[in-house]
Amino acid sequence: MGFCPTCGDEVAWKSEHGNPSCEACGAPSHRSFNCCWACGESFDEDNAPQEVARGYRLDFACDAGDCAGRLAWLMPFCPWCGEEKHWPHARELKCVECESSLDRSWAFCVRCGEEAPLPDECPRCGLALEHAGSAARCEQCRHIVCGDCCEVQALPSEAGAPQERMVCSECGAGAAPPAHEAAPRSAAPEAEDTGDEEEEDAPSEPDAPPSAGPQSPWDVLGVSPGTPLAEVKRAYLALVAQYHPDKVAALGPKLQALAQEETRRIIEAWETVRRQARPGR
Structure with a gap:
C-alpha cells in the first residue's frame, strides 16, 4: 500500500526491527526476502519461503506456479519470486490511472494515489449514482451512497458525547440518537417560533439563496x-x-x-x- 486509501497521501513506509531497505526503491524489506515486495527488484538471494517474517503478516499463498512463498495483503510483488500481484475485490472497481483493483470503501487508489472512480450504483438501494440527485461517502463504512440513503446522525463517539456524522442507512440503523438528545432538537424550533417568529425567520432569509442558487x-x-x-x-x-x-x-x-x-x-x-x-x- 503506497498511498492512503482515505486521503491519497503517499505512505512513507519505514524499516522495522533492524531490517534492510530495498536499494532500488527504498521500501522496507526483510533479511529473508528474495525480492522487494514494493517494486519487484531481485535481491539475488535464494532464501526458502517462510510463513512468518518479523514485522509482516504473510497470510496469502503466492499464486505463481513455481513459488511456495507467502504474501501480506496488498503487497504489489511477491517477496520470494518477485511476480506482480493483482489483488481481487468482491465488488471490484478499477483505478482509471493504473487499472489496479480497488475496494469500494477506498477514496483513493492505494497503488498510485489516483482518486477512485465513482461506483456504478448505490450499494444500499441499487440506484445508478449517475442518476442520483446527490451522493456522499458514509463516514463509517466509507462506501459512496446516493443522497436518499445517507443522512447526518448523532452517533456515540470515543469521548462519550454523541457526534454528528454522515452515515448511510445501513450504518445508521440502530444507532439513533439518545432520547434526551433528540427531544430538545424537535422541541427547540417550536419554542422559538411561538415566542419570536420574526427573529427566527430573520436569519433564514440571507441563507435561502444558496439552496436556490x-x-x-x-x-x-x-x-x-x-x-x-x-x-x-x-x-x-x-x-x-x-x-x-x-x-x-x-x-x-x-x-x-x-x-x-x-x-x-x-x-x-x-x-x-x-x-x-x-x-x-
Missing part, C-alpha cells in the same frame, strides 16, 4: 469552467470542510439542516465536474 456545478464550487481538476478538487474540499458537522454543531437545528443540504449540493457539483473531466484524462 445557480445550478451550474462550477458556480456551486466557486470556480470557472475549464479550471484544472486538481484546483477544483481543492475548492471542493475547502467548501466541504466549512460545512462539516463539527463546524456547525453549536448552531441551531435549522442552520445545521441548511449546512447538510449545502454539503449535498457541493458533493453533487464535484461529482458532476469529476465525471465530465474523466473522459479526457
